[in-house]
Amino acid sequence: LNPKVYPYYAGEPGGLLFQPINKLLQPCVTLQSILALTVIIILAYMIQHTNNHYNFIRYRSYIPALIFIIIVSGFTDMHCLHPVYFSSIFFIIAVYRLFDIHEKIKPYSASFDTGFLLGVAALFYLNAIMLFPAFILGLTILSFEKRWREYILIITGMLLPVIFAISYGILTDQVLEILKVMEQSILTVNNHFNKNINLLIYLSYLTFLTILGSLKILKQYDHEKVSTRKYFTVLFLLFVNSVLIFLLIPSASQEMLIISSIPVTFLLSNFFIFIKSRLWGEFLFFLLIAGIVILQIIS
Template identity: 45%
Template sequence: MILKKLKSNSSVSLILVPLVTLAFWLKSLQHPFAYDYFPGEQENILFSFLYRLVDGKPLIQVISGIVLAILLAYLMQLVNDRYMFIRIKSKLPALLFAVIVGGFVPMHTLHPVYFGAIFMLFAIYRLFAVYETKKAYSSTFDVGFLLGVGALFYFNLIVILPAFFIAIALLGRETGWREYVTMLLGFLLPFAFASAYTVLSNHFIGTVTILSENIFTSVNHFRSNIPLQVYLATLIVFTITGSIGMFKQYDTKKVSSRKYFTVFFWIFLFSLASFTFIPVTSQEMLVITSIPVTYLIANLFVFMKSRFWSELLFIILLLIVVSMQFSFDLF
């Protein structure tokens, strides 16, 4: 009965989002910590300005992370409510995202990836407006610009850019070269402004060094992290199950829904590829990967016919996320 109530279109589910987020971040509030950044990670061009305000204040960093996670959850719900790719009205995506991110305990503090994810969701919101639109130059420029701003917070967001080029080809109507060029120009514009600022402030060389560190520094938070490995294995099982459910529904879904979910697939694929091809990518990218995964699993729960299995799977997910709050003390 838990899932039946939560996957309804009632506003109660939205009220639960901050409560659930706070519940899963409670231990971090009791024992606040700053993220273990590698050299240069907190010096991303836009993030560095904000980080200086909270440096040495772990409690403020944890509270900031909570606020950003809640905002992300609501933005995810906004995107689904606007474009209705999960055709049954439900507030589950927001709540499910809060649950999934609740399991990433090492990420329960401030990190630039949260800002990157927020701008990526705004970019997705504008991207979906391209569907069946001729000469969508304004939308494609906005998509590129938002991704560019997000990359100035979290530089590795740039790995998602090819997925958005593919998405324009999937969604656009009579798409030509101009849509791709306007998106690329939009993406480069924030970097042009940032470059001009670093040149005028005599920080250009230092900024280039920081960006290179954000690509080539070898980081691996997964090695010997047994709790996180177990949790990721669980999410993989849910993702595979959701994918199977999606394939079964594929012919019955509207064309727009198929294309939107295909876009999420490409975002998911490129986020996974970053773990393999970019040395610096580690657990923080899971926040980005969780966005398409959340929509997929939410679609699974919403359309699952067996109430018993849907309730059981949801309870299992909740129990695993709860156990993650204590597992790091044991390992």
Template identity: 25%
Template structure:
């Protein structure tokens, strides 16, 4: 019954979402800590740290606002492309729960900004399909991934996801590929030129190498967190299987969009294996595609009893993990 109510469209979501997010982020405001040191960050995130004077509270307020922006953007994207046949606000709530509870702490992290840019790049990729401006959309997608990497460098690996998406869409042509590649290189080119002009190009290269090899501070797992992640992993596998091979008939366009979302999630997991120390960042980014994947399962699954039980367990687990972490 709870899932039946929450998966519908309701104006109350626009009130409930900030309240739920605020409750989950209370500790981040009461006991603010820095999740990312200045010395180990990319140039654009260092600029934000400078503007906010590395104040942990101000940074967490910014992170909270980005969380809300992503959650509302998730709804808008499905409204525009309708890959989940039933209009629903559920992805918004699931994103906040996963991003806030699956991570080891709440607060501002450069991966949050990268997650926002990846969501925007997802929108650009969707526009490529049967679009009259496929080259422009490809350029925009590459540009957004390039900007995301200037906040959190491992996001540059998602250029592979962009190529994968072109293949899924059947739009892997030289012009779309080059458009995305040029878009990706553009912000990096300007940053490299800036450092070269300042005479610090070698320093920037060495700094980038250090970021790829550094360890995050938050690497301790409690038993409750491990159990929660195991349940979330099992639920994710069930939802991915249902999304790709589910019994619901889907339009060709919707099916391609959903596979691209699954590909984004798989790329995030693969990135986590390449950088196991950056588990916090990967969990934040993975929450974007996972919120859609889980929403599709909960909304479109005809076995409502199973959906209700799994959703109740997920909700209870999120509440418990937020109370005891």
């Protein structure tokens, strides 16, 4: 264990809800790493609970939680405290509430909660708000009836935390600082992939597995329940949205991989659980574990 401080760019740790945490733990690097590990375990539990509750992977096991921990373990430069971890907690809860919209005649509360939770996630890690298009599409897919009220509620919920942040800035005479942090959190050029060959090789293998997982879902599609089809469609849209954030937002870099790993976890869990050739599945899983071990050794 070699605790380290994340190499933030200017403004990155300045999110309204993360800033006090960062100031409190800044002197203790070891405690930062312990907290990051604790949050990862919490995220794994939340992923497991989401699957158990909505049962879109029709097999009760701890594989989703295990897969998430394995995936994140490969991001060796993220083994330290970062606001994206706290943002991911609210992101998962937002997805949980979004899924609750399915087959509800009047899902007003779930619609508002989904937007609000995503807005809170953005107060830790601003780029999380860029996932909003996928949530809007998810609302469209999962809604029993398409009504304007649900869209107004999810937008209102998303905007409320942002309005709160601006209002807090006005009351404390920090509005210019908050706006500056928001600007830096979007426009700062931040590239941790450049010349990081180990990470790029690992991501290439994860991409390969994600493609296999997506193809597996397509093969199962006609045999799945309607709810399962819709849940996996929403998860795929969230993944695509996160990839677009990498491509379009200058500040988005390796930290966004934590959020991207959440929908990927469900795809890979379904793939490894239902793959027909156990030998082939075990071989691919062995390569994943071996890659993780090698990354830990050489990092």
